[in-house]
Amino acid sequence: MYREILSKLPSPVLFVRSGQPAITYANDAAARLFSHVHLAEYSMHDLLSTDGERQKFDSFLAAGDEAAEFSFGNASPFEDAQSGQSQDSERADANMKAVVVRSPVSEGIAYLIRPLDDEANGLGRFWQAVQFDPLTGLPNRELLRDRMDQAIRLASRLDEAFLGVLFVDLDRFKKINDTYGHAAGDAVLVEAAKRLRGCLRDSDTVARLGGDEFVVLLPNLRSTEDTSIVAERILDACAKPIEVGENVFQISASVGVAVWPNDGRNVDELLHNADMAMYTGKGEGRNTLRFYDAKMNEKARARATVEAELRDALRDGHFVLHYQPQFCARSGRIVGAEALIRWFHPTRGIIPPSSFIRVAEETNLIAPIGDWVLCEAVRQGRRWKDMGLDLRIAVNLSGRQFGDSLADRVKEVLNESSFPPELLELELTESFLVTDTEKAVRILSSLREIGVRVALDDFGTGWSSLNYLKNFPVDTLKIDRSFIGSTASEFDGRIVRAIIAIAREFNLTTLAEGVETEEQLAKLHELGCDSWQGYLLSGAIPAQELTEFCQLTEMAENRFSVQQRST
Numbered sequence: 202m203y204r205e206i207l208s209k210l211p212s213p214v215l216f217v218r219s220g221q222p223a224i225t226y227a228n229d230a231a232a233r234l235f236s237h238v239h240l241a242e243y244s245m246h247d248l249l250s251t252d253g254e255r256q257k258f259d260s261f262l263a264a265g266d267e268a269a270e271f272s273f274g275n276a277s278p279f280e281d282a283q284s285g286q287s288q289d290s291e292r293a294d295a296n297m298k299a300v301v302v303r304s305p306v307s308e309g310i311a312y313l314i315r316p317l318d319d320e321a322n323g324l325g326r327f328w329q330a331v332q333f334d335p336l337t338g339l340p341n342r343e344l345l346r347d348r349m350d351q352a353i354r355l356a357s358r359l360d361e362a363f364l365g366v367l368f369v370d371l372d373r374f375k376k377i378n379d380t381y382g383h384a385a386g387d388a389v390l391v392e393a394a395k396r397l398r399g400c401l402r403d404s405d406t407v408a409r410l411g412g413d414e415f416v417v418l419l420p421n422l423r424s425t426e427d428t429s430i431v432a433e434r435i436l437d438a439c440a441k442p443i444e445v446g447e448n449v450f451q452i453s454a455s456v457g458v459a460v461w462p463n464d465g466r467n468v469d470e471l472l473h474n475a476d477m478a479m480y481t482g483k484g485e486g487r488n489t490l491r492f493y494d495a496k497m498n499e500k501a502r503a504r505a506t507v508e509a510e511l512r513d514a515l516r517d518g519h520f521v522l523h524y525q526p527q528f529c530a531r532s533g534r535i536v537g538a539e540a541l542i543r544w545f546h547p548t549r550g551i552i553p554p555s556s557f558i559r560v561a562e563e564t565n566l567i568a569p570i571g572d573w574v575l576c577e578a579v580r581q582g583r584r585w586k587d588m589g590l591d592l593r594i595a596v597n598l599s600g601r602q603f604g605d606s607l608a609d610r611v612k613e614v615l616n617e618s619s620f621p622p623e624l625l626e627l628e629l630t631e632s633f634l635v636t637d638t639e640k641a642v643r644i645l646s647s648l649r650e651i652g653v654r655v656a657l658d659d660f661g662t663g664w665s666s667l668n669y670l671k672n673f674p675v676d677t678l679k680i681d682r683s684f685i686g687s688t689a690s691e692f693d694g695r696i697v698r699a700i701i702a703i704a705r706e707f708n709l710t711t712l713a714e715g716v717e718t719e720e721q722l723a724k725l726h727e728l729g730c731d732s733w734q735g736y737l738l739s740g741a742i743p744a745q746e747l748t749e750f751c752q753l754t755e756m757a758e759n760r761f762s763v764q765q766r767s768t
């Protein structure tokens with residue numbers, strides 16, 4: 202009962218048990234005063250305002266006096282964030298009376314606190330540091346959680362009240378940080394924080410969780426639609442250019458929304474679901490607004506299962522490569538083979554890459570999987586070479602593999618199998634080249650030095666810029682199957698002709714993919730395409746079948762020549 206009374210006392214009280222460094226107990230008023238910070242993680246020393254006060258406190262403990270008075274709350278052990286100086290000269294925020302308590306149950310010191318400031322102002326810089334993000338001055342995660350918790354309690358007592366939680370993540374922020382340095386990144390964050398604050402009412406909270414992640418709390422909403430009005434305002438505010446020194450940055454934001462009570466009953470669920478909505482939107486493009494729906498959780502669970510199974514597959518050797526033959530248009534001979542991964546799932550059978558490459562990329566499992574593909578394809582190329590088949594092996598790369606260490610790794614893999622570099626062709630898409638052109642030129646040049654070939658996959662679909670061809674050392678343009686079409690009438694002759702003309706101009710070879718009919722092949726030949734692949738003669742097949750296929754085509758010399766077909 203006494204504990205109950207103590208907890209309800211309007212004055213803040215702390216207690217530290219003898220022999221323990223940290224605060225043992227805080228009554229409700231003290232917890233409120235310190236904004237529900239975990240006081241058990243702090244000692245009384247942490248709370249005292251100056252070195253002088255701390256010395257006085259130590260002497261009090263050493264002397265064994267029954268009571269003493271101290272002031273605390275300001276400089277404490279924390280340095281001034283701007284100057285790095287301690288602030289001993291500044292005023293205290295509270296007075297504290299320390300009283301020794303000796304009872305049969307417990308022995309220690311009780312501290313009775315009398316705040317000098319009003320509670321709403323908090324306890325100066327000490328609590329500022331504990332509850333606010335030092336860069337932007339916004340509430341941090343702890344304070345946000347506390348405010349969300351309070352807002353949920355309040356809304357629970359009201360009829361038809363809603364809370365909106367908006368998870369905001371800046372797009373392209375990492376690139377600014379990496380390219381222009383942390384000072385520029387910090388300036389962008391400060392400006393973004395200011396803009397977010399400007400989109401809200403005083404009673405709303407915007408907190409910075411860390412990095413480029415912010416959360417907006419809209420308490421006591423009358424309608425869930427209000428969240429979209431604020432979210433749209435945030436998207437607009439973030440999409441305006443940000444000037445930092447001489448640079449102008451064009452960023453945007455992705456926003457995910459979860460609404461209490463429909464999308465989560467507590468702080469964790471709301472934050473998790475708003476985050477998931479944001480993440481789903483970001484996956485579909487930038488500058489997006491997504492509202493949480495329960496299916497996102499199902500998708501996330503399914504994704505987590507695939508991720509775990511992919512790890513098992515890599516460990517247990519459940520991936521295999523199939524090879525799709527590539528034909529020379531003039532001779533009709535097989536000149537190469539594209540390695541395409543397949544997953545032999547123990548219960549679900551063969552799973553095509555379209556069902557797992559994206560998860561592998563999102564989880565970065567694509568790095569070890571892609572490395573396995575490279576090694577296995579080169580080993581197979583070596584086996585064919587040993588049989589007298591000089592096939593060029595094409596390997597698809599993920600953007601995640603396209604880094605500064607790529608050339609060294611490729612060299613290592615080629616050396617391990619003594620495989621000629623000119624028989625390896627790495628396929629990449631133009632999207633690899635757009636984010637950091639200097640880096641792309643560096644990587645492609647080191648691949649060129651080794652002597653491996655590079656093909657631009659899906660050429661003409663999306664990012665194409667003739668500048669790439671001028672600046673990037675590549676060897677082959679793969680004409681995307683969407684231009685070849687599935688019937689003769691869908692064959693886009695103008696585009697295919699243009700791609701072939703561009704390739705000639707830049708001294709590159711062309712390879713058409715997705716050739717399914719004789720008519721398409723005849724047209725490609727007419728337009729002067731160098732090589733092709735497609736279901737017309739073969740999809741991707743196991744290595745052994747391709748060996749037999751090559752032997753057969755060798756026997757039927759020139760059987761597949763387009764020249765012969767078209768004449």
Ligand SMILES: Nc1nc2c(ncn2[C@@H]2O[C@H](COP(=O)(O)O[C@H]3[C@@H](O)[C@H](n4cnc5c(=O)[nH]c(N)nc54)O[C@@H]3COP(=O)(O)O)[C@@H](O)[C@H]2O)c(=O)[nH]1
Nearest residue numbers: 541542553554555574597598599714715716717735736741
């Ligand atoms: N990073 C990696 N990506 C890989 C790897 N292996 C495959 N992939 C990528 O997955 C996508 C789907 O590949 P897949 O299901 O194997 O499909 C390939 C061919 O089977 C298919 N194809 C071939 N001929 C035809 C045809 O005549 N018609 C038709 N409709 N489809 C055909 O095309 C796919 C090959 O495409 P591309 O890579 O653009 O040449 C695909 O994007 C693969 O790139 C891997 O190891 N790593």
